[in-house]
């Protein structure tokens with residue numbers, strides 16, 4: 001039985017003060033939620049504030065990125081140990097914004113996944129196709145190649161504990177989510193690939209999130225799909241009310 005996991009990706013939003021305000025209202029709204037795992041993904045500078053603010057709540061702390069080296073001359077980077085020290089549970093790896101804007105490649109993403117596991121945290125690996133790739137019928141080959149390269153060397157035990165977020169790039173930040181059928185098909189395809197690459201047990205255990213314009217009004221139909229085990233929420237996670245609504249709608253399914 002896979003427990004649904006709804007996580008926020010705040011991207012480049014919220015100061016520490018704004019994160020504190022969010023928590024004051026959000027904690028209250030989700031305090032009786034027990035059947036959905038909740039994650040919050042602040043910027044690096046707010047991780048400590050959010051870590052303190054969620055103490056004792058069961059809410060998980062998610063970082064948005066990491067470097068794969070432990071230390072050294074890597075100006076501007078943050079190590080897995082530094083994230084772990086702050087109480088980080090999950091690290092988002094390979095988000096399409098990192099791939100597209102910052103030129104992150106599968107080779108780097110694979111190293112990050114290994115580094116996250118080595119430091120006792122779990123990766124949330126993001127995969128997804130562009131609008132152009134979708135239009136030319138390449139969705140499955142793109143997902144297949146990303147998973148094959150990103151999961152290289154990942155053990156069955158590790159893969160079973162990780163999270164994969166299928167985020168079609170054309171649905172991110174547009175207000176137009178994928179249809180439930182397309183979101184389900186992407187997640188099912190990713191699960192089947194994990195089975196092929198790492199093994200059946202890992203494929204059954206790995207949690208597949210959908211991401212891309214999840215809102216309270218479409219949460220029910222998306223989250224009730226058989227291979228969708230939760231969501232990675234951007235814009236709608238910035239407001240405590242709409243993020244809590246998505247979580248409570250999922251819990252009632």
Ligand code: 13P
Pocket residue numbers: 009095167171172173174175211212213214232233234235236
């Ligand atoms: P939106 O929910 O704003 O579309 O963002 C999705 C996303 O990129 C989550 O990682």
